[in-house]
Amino acid sequence: MRLTRYFLPVLKENPAEAQIVSHRYMLRAGMIKQQAAGIYSWLPLGLRVLRRIEEIVNQEQIRAGHIPLLMPTLQPADLWRESGRYDDYGQEMLRITDRQKREMLYGPTNEEMITDIFRAHVNSYKDLPLTLYHIQWKFRDEMRPRFGVMRGREFLMKDGYNFDIDRDAALHAYNRHMVSYLRTYERMGLTAIPMHAASGPIGGDNTHEFLVLASTGESEVFYDDRVTGLKLGAREIDYDDRDAVAKVCEEFTTLYARTDETHDAAVFDAVPEAHRKVGRGIEVGQIFYFGTKYSAAMGALVVNDKGERVPVEMGSHGIGVSRLLGAIIEASHDDKGIIWPEGVTPFPVGIVNLKQGDAAADAACEGLEKALLARGLEPLYDDRDERAGAKFATMDLIGLPWRITVGPRGLANGVVELTSRRTGESEEMSPEAAVERLVQIYAAHP
Amino acid sequence: MRLTRYFLPVLKENPAEAQIVSHRYMLRAGMIKQQAAGIYSWLPLGLRVLRRIEEIVNQEQIRAGHIPLLMPTLQPADLWRESGRYDDYGQEMLRITDRQKREMLYGPTNEEMITDIFRAHVNSYKDLPLTLYHIQWKFRDEMRPRFGVMRGREFLMKDGYNFDIDRDAALHAYNRHMVSYLRTYERMGLTAIPMHAASGPIGGDNTHEFLVLASTGESEVFYDDRVTGLKLGAREIDYDDRDAVAKVCEEFTTLYARTDETHDAAVFDAVPEAHRKVGRGIEVGQIFYFGTKYSAAMGALVVNDKGERVPVEMGSHGIGVSRLLGAIIEASHDDKGIIWPEGVTPFPVGIVNLKQGDAAADAACEGLEKALLARGLEPLYDDRDERAGAKFATMDLIGLPWRITVGPRGLANGVVELTSRRTGESEEMSPEAAVERLVQIYAAHP
Known part of the structure; x- marks a missing residue:
């Protein structure tokens, strides 16, 4: 691409509204333009990085055996009434009424809709395991959108959902996601640490967040700093091998690493003092195992090998695709500008x-x-x-x-x-x- | 991909709600699932075709020198008040109020927003010509959504916008779009005929629609049937060469071909009777030249080579990306199912x-x-x-x-x-x- 034919509206001045370095550099480098609070256009240079991040996410999900589909941005409210979340979700859900007075919403996540797709088409354990995912725009009507694409309202997320016949198979899917996420972040030049987390509105009792260390992070994190040295590197992983996948997860989750939500001071004190670190982190993904929370409520049943109809075991797994641009810049810049890792750079040279x-x-x-x-x-x-x-x-x-x-x-x-x-x-x-x-x-x- | 690991929920029965063959086959082949009136999930097989169509559109736009960016799905109402279209657009526009009581809308098209991006960053004729486009989900709250993805409410569209210093340059951009669209449709195995059309809510006085002949088409079309034999084939086109591009346009627009909106019986009668055909067509794209309609209203001015500030000349150009799946199936199927052209098939074999x-x-x-x-x-x-x-x-x-x-x-x-x-x-x-x-x-x- 020749610059004289490109559209790269670089700014000389520091934009006053940008409080953190990634937001400032994304504006200055002509990557984004704000259109409303927390809503951005992706200018050509920004779009190239966004597409490259999507590509890496897609490649690693497909490598793990997960299957892409695409759900729409708008959803009928009735689907969310089935799970009970329509009333629970609060003001972050953007509620919409169409010309026929039907209640709709702009999807903040897709557990209900994917469960609806599953129950319409799958009836037997013979069609399992199955993991479906998409990369689609979401909307969460944040009270205070800020930090550019790091806490936007309209944002791009990869969300995947596993369907399994029993708890063991579902936990393998959970582990498979953890490993595929570690590989995804490494390819982007990031060290993202899986940390025990609280489950929030998705529900479930087993969940990890992935955090990138950065002084501008919104979460306080407590960790054994040896965790930052762990790397998957080029090792081959057979995603069908439950033990091998579980072993990788164990390797990456044994050292202490928690957010303030799950921090346990007594356990942390057992970490050797030289390795005990307190810092800040940016959440770039989260995985959940929640069993039959949605399948039981919404009647997503499958026949098992004994001929019984049982609710399918599920989990959901997300990567903040648009947010990752901010996280990568926070982790990789100097006083002259951005330093893109080779894996995600908009142009190689x-x-x-x-x-x-x-x-x-x-x-x-x-x-x-x-x-x-x-x-x-x-x-x-x-x-x-x-x-x-x-x-x-x-x-x-x-x-x-x-x-x-x-x-x-x-x-x-x-x-x-x-x-x-x-x-x-x-x-x-x-x-x-x-x-x-x-x-x-x-x-x-x- | 192995079928035992894929998600291909084929239906044996003909779905009662599908009135036309493309809708029926897309449901039966497990390509889409309706989530609300005119709102669909793209199941894995459908998504593969959608992505392939997007890829061809992208390749041909980039070949023509057009630059991809990405605007958000939601837009502030105030932007549309500047052009006067907020009140004009009627009930097809999905209007939304956020938690701060700000008026928003789900974009049905993007003339206002792209003009806003342009005026924020471009001031001089030296930065022209410039054509920016995106492929993004749109929403039009159709009174009667029907025919599956052919007339959905949430749909994927490529829309591109040219910015030029004068009318001649803008007409060259118009012609460049016509040629790049012809090539795009040919690569998809389609014969899409450019027809003089009426401009509708976009405005402007020069516009062509691209129609694929099919008995299920919504538009009545009148044409000289020699127009269906025209092909770009493998010829090389230099998109910077105004005369060469104009010549191709002339070749494809001289024979009579109009929709009922612009049909002129007297002119049609001059076509030799053996070639005079009346049929139906599916609209798969439209190009517009509208001059300074938006730039004048919204203050998108550039300095010309005489130092004067003048409103920039513009046009807009759209391809119905998701609708194309339906159009291709309408044009290519038999009683056993779909027959994908090689250019867009979900799997080659x-x-x-x-x-x-x-x-x-x-x-x-x-x-x-x-x-x-x-x-x-x-x-x-x-x-x-x-x-x-x-x-x-x-x-x-x-x-x-x-x-x-x-x-x-x-x-x-x-x-x-x-x-x-x-x-x-x-x-x-x-x-x-x-x-x-x-x-x-x-x-x-x-």
């Missing part, structure tokens, strides 16, 4: 032409653009007629992890400069070598 | 195992599955323990364009059977040859 209009420099940039595109890496080429300083400032602000700088002086020696946004280190090499280096780097981020 | 549990047949099916996946073609493998007739009936109903049938008798001779859903013709060949044939076929449908 930026090309800066130091002398626009110089025939050799222009040709070299166009050659690089073509060579990168041919390898599946779409660069953002800053082809504006601007001074170098302004081009560098834009690249630093929008945070592409790699930059190739092209100028007449280097080209005279056959080299361009490849610079890491994270370390600031530069290396001179031929254009071909720069392309190969980037291909290698991004091979690890499919 | 189905594998039917005639003798599940037979070691050789199972191994051959698994080998085919693996070989196809390695070539980027994900098959739907019917691995159920069902009789052949039931498996064939399911494949015919869901309409995958190709089927590989694997049985012990053929395998004894080293062959499987490759069958075309459209012609019903079968050919025996080695499994390797079947894979190669499919790779060839789908190379034309990237």
